[in-house]
Amino acid sequence: MNFDIGGEQERMPAPLIKAFGVLKKAAAQVNATYGMDQKVADAISQASDEVISGKLLDHFPLVVFQTGSGTQTNMNVNEVISNRAIEIMGGELGSKTPVHPNDHVNMSQSSNDTFPTAMHVSAVVEINHTLLPALHQLHDALEAKRAEFESIIKIGRTHLQDATPLTLGQEFSGYVQQVANGIKRVEDVIPRLSMLAQGGTAVGTGLNTRKGFDVKVADAISEITGLKFQTAPNKFEALAAHDAIVEASGAMNTVAVSLMKIANDIRYLASGPRCGLGELSLPENEPGSSIMPGKVNPTQCEALTMVAAQVIGNNTTISVAGSYGQFELNVFKPVLIKNLLQSIRLLGDGSRSFTKNCVVGIEANKEKINQILNESLMLVTCLNSRMGYDNAAKCAKKAHKEGTTLKEATLSLGLLSSEEFDELVRPELMLGPN
Incomplete structure (x- = not known):
């Protein structure tokens, strides 16, 4: 093998x-309408079905790191399908008859348009079948927690310091919106990914194809997958640039950034159980330590943040690879799709695992939340309108310096009576505009 790079784990996805x-399969069906022998087309279609099902995956040993157009993999596919079709038709393996890998399986095609077409088809299929369902599950689980925690008032934090109150439900509503926005971002890139390069052949001109071949192939792919595809309006762009892949990776990157924030917030809020914030309790899925008995770690949060880190790194690779389209062809195609498919799969699997093994089992530690809330000096913010910023600051600083409560400091300064303080400092009235 000429590209013995990375071993089995770097095989084409x-x-x-x-x-x-x-x-x-789509090309064979269309070519049959242009004169290809129907029996040959049917055999190619049957062999292609076995590729689609995964039955023949062992026959694709080539790694990602090969020619940048993916020519070796296109020919690997042509030869596997050709030989399997020959078997189906009762011929001799390796004879190239009655089904030739180039003349029949690759008819009206070039590696330069087949590989980017397969890139887009695989990305759209994986987004629809793996990523979006998982993100919707995560969104719904977070929304359920938002509703469950709607009335639990807690202290907010900005700059990692105490801030004004909000509800735990309000805090979770931010996570819900982040995931909803992520779903929309991913959905928004699908129309560009659904535009297919097939029919551009070598440089985008469509040499050696029949008129209408590109449109018919896109329609056939739509029929086979059950997803909507269309021929790219400009084949020169479709071969030479992969901006849609870069755009899709950007959406994955943003989702990863969102999930990093959400997972980190949840594990920090669950820190403890006695010497941390301890506002949340996470499910106890497995022992946390091989040396410290009884320790429970936020393993799902850690797994998801590692997924996010990998996806963010993949986006850098994709951005660099996407910029290497010289003249009529981008020659970083395999590494582009390898990293995008990994990002899609990791985000999908990571979100599903995080939902199932963490989010649905999150519980609020109401006693600890209330304790921290009542100890916070930032409740003083609601006194601004009564005594002014400077006097309110004096109360907070005095309480902090002397280790007393905010109420004790305010009373000792003679700025409010006990009754006035209790009337003004009410966290439940600090959750929105007055």
């Missing part, structure tokens, strides 16, 4: 190979 199966 299975979703891409399956997408090639979809493409070759």
Whole structure:
């Protein structure tokens, strides 16, 4: 093998190979309408179905790090489908007859348009089947917690310091909105990913194809996958640039950033149990330490933050690779799709695991939340309108310096009576505009 780089773990992603199966089946169906022998087209379609199902995945040993157009993988697909079709038709393996890898399986195609087509098909399929369902599950689980925690008042924190109160439900509503925005960002890139390069052949001109081939192939792919695809309006852009892949990675990157924030917040709020914030309790899924008995760690949060870190790194690789489109062809195609598919899969699996093994089991430690709330000096903020900023600051600083409560400091300064303080400092009245 000429590209012995990285070993088995760097093999071309299975979703891409399956997408090639979809493409070759679609092309055979269309080519039959232009004169290809129907029996040959049917055999190619049957062999392609076996690629789509994963039955033939062992026959695709090539790694990502090969020619930047993915030519070796396109030919790997052509040869596997050709030989399997030959078997189906009762021929001799390796004979290239009655099904030739180039003349039949690759008819009206070039690696330069098949590989980017398979890139887009695999990305759209994985987004729809893996990522979006998982993000919707996470969104719904967080929304359920938002509703559950709606009336629990807690102290807010800015700059990692005490701030004014809010409800735990309000805090979780921010997470809900982040995930909702992430879903929308991912959905918004699908129309560009659904535009297919097929029909551009070598440099985008469509040499060696028949008129209408590109439109018919896109329609056939839509029929096979059950997802909407269309031919790219400009094949030169579709071969030479992969801005849609870069855009999709940007959406994944933003989702990863959101999940990093959410997972970190939750694990920090669950820190303790006795010497941390301890406002949340997380499910006890497994022992946390091999040396400290009884320790429970926020493992799902840690797993998700590692997923986020990987996706953020993948976005850098994709950004660099996307910029390497010289003249009529981008020659970083395999590494582009490898990293995008990994990001899609990791975010999908990570979100699903985080939802199932963490979010649905989160509990609020109301006693600890209330204790911290009542100890906070930032409740003084509600006194601004009564005594002014400077006097309110004196109360807070005095209480902090002397280790007393805010009420004790305010009373000792003679700024309010006990009754006035109790009337003004009410966290439940500090949750929104007056």
